[in-house]
Amino acid sequence: MADEEPVDQKKYLEEGCKPKCVKQLRAYEACVKRIEGDESGHKHCTGQYFDYWACIDKCCTDSILEIEIIEGQCCVTLASCGAVLS
Amino acid sequence: MRTVALLGAGISGFLGFATIASADESEHGLEAPNYPWPHSGILSSYDHASIRRGHQVYQQVCASCHSMSLISFRDLVGVAYTEEETKTMAAEIEVVDGPNDEGEMFTRPGKLSDRFPQPYANEAAARFANGGAYPPDLSLITKARHNGQNYVFALLTGYHDPPAGVTIREGLHYNPYFPGGAIAMPKMLIDGALEYEDGTPATEAQMGKDVVTFLSWAAEPEMEERKLMGFKWIFLLSLALLQAAYYRRLRWSVLKSRRLVLDVVN
Numbered sequence: 001m002a003d004e005e006p007v008d009q010k011k012y013l014e015e016g017c018k019p020k021c022v023k024q025l026r027a028y029e030a031c032v033k034r035i036e037g038d039e040s041g042h043k044h045c046t047g048q049y050f051d052y053w054a055c056i057d058k059c060c061t062d063s064i065l066e067i068e069i070i071e072g073q074c075c076v077t078l079a080s081c082g083a084v085l086s
Numbered sequence: 087m088r089t090v091a092l093l094g095a096g097i098s099g100f101l102g103f104a105t106i107a108s109a110d111e112s113e114h115g116l117e118a119p120n121y122p123w124p125h126s127g128i129l130s131s132y133d134h135a136s137i138r139r140g141h142q143v144y145q146q147v148c149a150s151c152h153s154m155s156l157i158s159f160r161d162l163v164g165v166a167y168t169e170e171e172t173k174t175m176a177a178e179i180e181v182v183d184g185p186n187d188e189g190e191m192f193t194r195p196g197k198l199s200d201r202f203p204q205p206y207a208n209e210a211a212a213r214f215a216n217g218g219a220y221p222p223d224l225s226l227i228t229k230a231r232h233n234g235q236n237y238v239f240a241l242l243t244g245y246h247d248p249p250a251g252v253t254i255r256e257g258l259h260y261n262p263y264f265p266g267g268a269i270a271m272p273k274m275l276i277d278g279a280l281e282y283e284d285g286t287p288a289t290e291a292q293m294g295k296d297v298v299t300f301l302s303w304a305a306e307p308e309m310e311e312r313k314l315m316g317f318k319w320i321f322l323l324s325l326a327l328l329q330a331a332y333y334r335r336l337r338w339s340v341l342k343s344r345r346l347v348l349d350v351v352n
Binding site for chain 1: 110111112116117118119120121122240243244246249250251252253262267277287289290291292294
């Protein structure tokens with residue numbers, strides 16, 4: 001496995017999961033827009049933020065399990081196969 | 087008149103709480119997902135190569151702030167290192183011992199029987215060096231936190247930018263998994279931060295997985311023996327249950343198959 005820069009496995013899975021969580025991402029972005037002009041400092045988008053990251057996390061753990069079942073071993077197959085979580 | 091006064095007192099008491107800060111989702115932190123740990127199964131053992139790497143991560147990244155005062159060097163023998171390796175590792179640290187025959191304390195190189203070295207002399211020193219926050223002892227951390235293994239992994243690898251509207255003061259960092267969201271520890275696991283002895287690429291996720299496996303072992307070193315014992319005894323006791331059930335029914339069959347006749351006295 002002669003790889004120059006091993007890719008972080010978790011980041012890779014999170015990138016792959018972004019399309020699955022577009023709804024939560026849009027909701028978060030809508031919230032950001034809503035509170036844009038807020039001066040009071042009390043408004044925040046933690047709820048939507050948590051919804052988004054909960055979706056990403058769930059998708060990642062599902063992906064890990066899928067990868068294990070399909071591959072029969074713990075290997076995330078990038079084109080360069082540099083991301084093996086030993 | 088009195089009821090009105092009581093009602094008024096009640097309402098003003100209740101309104102007194104109106105200005106207290108309200109809680110939100112960040113109060114309990116984002117829930118950690120359930121990762122498929124290789125040692126999760128009913129008969130699954132620890133990945134000992136992972137424990138060895140995890141100890142390396144702890145030593146190089148975490149030990150400068152976090153103590154593990156319940157673990158001794160000898161605990162590592164046969165689990166992650168050989169006896170010679172552990173002795174060499176222990177001898178690298180200086181331990182205060184004594185008193186000697188002259189009544190003085192002296193320092194000597196570490197032995198297998200010594201506990202892991204403490205980064206700070208006491209909690210006050212630890213707080214002083216870390217802006218008032220105490221880096222907790224990690225000996226039992228995966229048992230001391232709800233959903234410990236998943237929580238620690240999510241925490242270590244989950245440093246993200248804060249959501250819009252949330253500001254974290256200077257000296258703290260945002261972590262969605264930490265209750266309240268503002269944690270004193272900065273992100274410590276960076277890709278390539280250390281070079282593993284066995285050549286495994288040291289990505290953030292890899293180091294997180296290894297260190298959590300190490301911490302799980304540290305908190306529950308008896309896990310493998312417990313699972314073996316549990317499997318054996320649950321099997322044997324199930325057989326014993328079947329035998330006991332049969333024997334009870336055998337002995338009771340006499341009573342359960344008797345006939346009682348009620349006759350009328352004429």
